[in-house]
Amino acid sequence: MEEMIKITLKQGLIGAMAYQRRTVAALGLRYREHSRVVKNTPQVRGMIKSVAHLVSLEKDIAPQTPRFAGVVSYELGPVPEKKVSEKKVKKSAPAVSDAASATEKVSVASQNVSKEKKAKAKHLPKPGPAHKTSKKSGKAKAKKAK
Numbered sequence: 001m002e003e004m005i006k007i008t009l010k011q012g013l014i015g016a017m018a019y020q021r022r023t024v025a026a027l028g029l030r031y032r033e034h035s036r037v038v039k040n041t042p043q044v045r046g047m048i049k050s051v052a053h054l055v056s057l058e059k060d061i062a063p064q065t066p067r068f069a070g071v072v073s074y075e076l077g078p079v080p081e082k083k084v085s086e087k088k089v090k091k092s093a094p095a096v097s098d099a100a101s102a103t104e105k106v107s108v109a110s111q112n113v114s115k116e117k118k119a120k121a122k123h124l125p126k127p128g129p130a131h132k133t134s135k136k137s138g139k140a141k142a143k144k145a146k
Helices: 018-026 040-049 097-123 137-146
Strands: 002-011 035-039 055-061
Touching: 018 040
Parallel strands: none
Antiparallel strands: 002 035, 002 055
């Protein structure tokens, strides 16, 4: 396995040059005292060298074992069968002979809609002028006239 190193950001980035901020972000460090374990490659070494005054590093860190280190076996049992339920049958549209009752239903529905519109109209604010003008007192008019 490759050698790992631990990098810790010791200084804040306020007042640091823009290229230093980008380098620290590329190393995966976000805030003071934030640590990260990375591979020891020439690219990472160069990045650390450019921000050496902001970071500290520890060498020869043992590689971290992944959180999932093995294969988990599961025992699967029989799948329970779902109960088949009877679906309710929807009634079809009214037949031609029921045309009179259908028109009655439509007229009742339109009456309900008009009642709702009237109820909403009662609660709407009344239209008025776009803005109210202030009335100036006689003294203010006199001062303006001078």
